[in-house]
Amino acid sequence: MPRQIPWWVGGISMSLLFYFTFSVWGADRPIGASTGMSYISNMIFGITPQESEYAAMIEESGAWEAVMLIGVFFGGLFMSLFVTKTFHISYIPTLWKERKNSSIRSRMIWSFIAGFLLVFGARLAGGCNAGHILSGGSQIAVSGMIFAVVALGTGMITGRFFYKKRRKADD
């Protein structure tokens, strides 16, 4: 088995999964992930729909996405253990070492902050990469297009200031 599929095989497989999920034979709804994160977070911190307006709003779609995310975890685990065999405990990505630093502490602090911003930002916007860019884009939704431009644009600008420039000698 190859260790990685090319981008176009990934794109075709992803579309087939999207057709199935979106159609009445599948789930009759598009794929999304960040509402599920909110749902899991409410579950862990014991925020119930009775006491929180937001928890009541996402009760149904949040539960669906949370169950899907459980599947996502095991899908990734299965592939990393048996197909790509890339499972190993790691702390800092290689590219981070190259363009930022080699401190585990720094990577963990930034990961926590970034994870916070990701979910908080996704909830403000009403979706993330999956719900807004992939599912939204496929439905030609204006919200998805605005989100894609703002999020990716901000990401590129932030990346330019956050990471060190690639040194010529490295090329």
Place this chain on the structure above:
Amino acid sequence: MIDSIVHMFSVVENQQHGSVFLVLAIGFVFGAIILYSRLDKFEKMAGFMIFEDTLVPRMAMMTVALSGIGFYFLTEYGYATYDVKPTLLGGLILGGILFGIGLVILGKCPSAFFVSVSEGRVDALVGVIGGMFGGLAFSLGYPWIKNILGADLGKIRLTDFFQGYELTVILVMSTILLTVAFLIPTIDYKDPADD
């Protein structure tokens, strides 16, 4: 905790969006594709935004191009219904900015970080924990936050501005996306840690 997990499964079972088993299976395949295409890696997602890798934009463009056409025909023949998110300008712009900053620093999105955790990446796990607190802050702050989400432009689609030419708009968009996806040069960040 056990009660709320049982409750979660029963909520899913009682909606018209597939059985619990089906939803788990959809997630399983979604996670498997993310891992097998290496979309969960920091080098791919953050790498794309700092111009070190081109996998993410190419794969995303191809997915949207093909799904756009497929969704149109599925809906046209009554096998699916469009489920469009509302365009709430304030929330979209502010949320998009915070999300973009988080995305380039963590280097994974809110389903890929679970995949990364399943591959043994501790930094992704810390990201998930940060995300839990992000979710908590949003739920607690919602009574105030909801005031800044507007202006609500409704559940609009680009095709709403081109009544009668829906298929043309979709075909043009998909053609552009596919062409760009194939024209973008292959930049593949080789991670020695994977060998």
